[in-house]
Amino acid sequence: MDNIKMRAKLTGDNILGITEVKMIMNHLMETGRKKDDFGQLIPAYFIQMVTAKLNDKIVLEMQWGTGISKNPYLTFYLKGASLNDRISVNWVDNLGKTGNGEIMVLAA
Amino acid sequence: MQRRNFLKIASGVALALLVNPIRALAALWNQSAFEAIKINDAKANLGIVQEMPSNDIDLVAPDRAENGAIVQIEITSRIPNTEAISVLVENNPTALIAHFVFSNGALPQLVTRIKMADTSDIKVIVKAGGAYFSATKNVVVLENGCG
Numbered sequence: 001m002d003n004i005k006m007r008a009k010l011t012g013d014n015i016l017g018i019t020e021v022k023m024i025m026n027h028l029m030e031t032g033r034k035k036d037d038f039g040q041l042i043p044a045y046f047i048q049m050v051t052a053k054l055n056d057k058i059v060l061e062m063q064w065g066t067g068i069s070k071n072p073y074l075t076f077y078l079k080g081a082s083l084n085d086r087i088s089v090n091w092v093d094n095l096g097k098t099g100n101g102e103i104m105v106l107a108a
Numbered sequence: 109m110q111r112r113n114f115l116k117i118a119s120g121v122a123l124a125l126l127v128n129p130i131r132a133l134a135a136l137w138n139q140s141a142f143e144a145i146k147i148n149d150a151k152a153n154l155g156i157v158q159e160m161p162s163n164d165i166d167l168v169a170p171d172r173a174e175n176g177a178i179v180q181i182e183i184t185s186r187i188p189n190t191e192a193i194s195v196l197v198e199n200n201p202t203a204l205i206a207h208f209v210f211s212n213g214a215l216p217q218l219v220t221r222i223k224m225a226d227t228s229d230i231k232v233i234v235k236a237g238g239a240y241f242s243a244t245k246n247v248v249v250l251e252n253g254c255g
Contacts, residue, residue, distance in 0.1 A: 057211075065202060066223075
């Protein structure tokens with residue numbers, strides 16, 4: 001499993017404030033259209049599904065194609081989180097490999 | 109259905125899930141939408157019938173991208189009850205970039221980085237209350253980022 005680098009910062013009060021979640025994933029995100037140095041096509045290899053949860057509740061479900069840049073970067077925003085809540089992210093790529101990351105909500 | 113047949117099918121499904129749980133999950137990925145070349149085919153496969161331009165969607169992207177491999181975009185929807193956001197690039201080899209579904213307090217706002225093969229409009233389609241709204245932004249791409 002590849003880890004996801006994550007950060008979650010709450011601005012304002014618990015529950016009422018807004019939590020900014022940033023992440024960067026380690027993945028080549030190959031389109032399947034690029035050729036290597038020997039002129040051979042590099043097979044498609046990319047993250048297809050990503051799920052983000054606040055504690056155990058799903059907050060964001062994503063489907064990705066080959067058009068997301070290499071080493072995918074994402075920021076999203078959340079209402080209803082409190083300090084020390086747990087935010088977790090899981091991905092699955094087209095070859096069935098998975099990755100995950102988890103972080104606690106901290107004060108901004 | 110006869111009990112024997114039912115058991116046969118049920119055990120087959122259970123076995124398939126056991127052997128390959130990831131494949132079962134990946135079946136949820138909208139393959140036909142992501143493999144569509146034209147923006148209209150991608151939209152049809154996402155169930156988007158007709159979208160109306162809206163000023164309540166902010167789409168921030170550079171006017172010119174030196175390198176199409178990394179184009180940062182920021183999307184914010186101020187449309188009440190935004191459920192989902194789709195990102196499409198008209199002139200890419202396949203138009204659909206990503207599809208985001210929000211729930212349980214996630215705000216319809218995000219930042220990500222996408223690939224652009226050529227100068228093109230980026231189109232964002234927001235689903236809210238069963239209707240669809242859009243915003244577009246043209247980006248001049250100096251170097252192909254889809255390789």
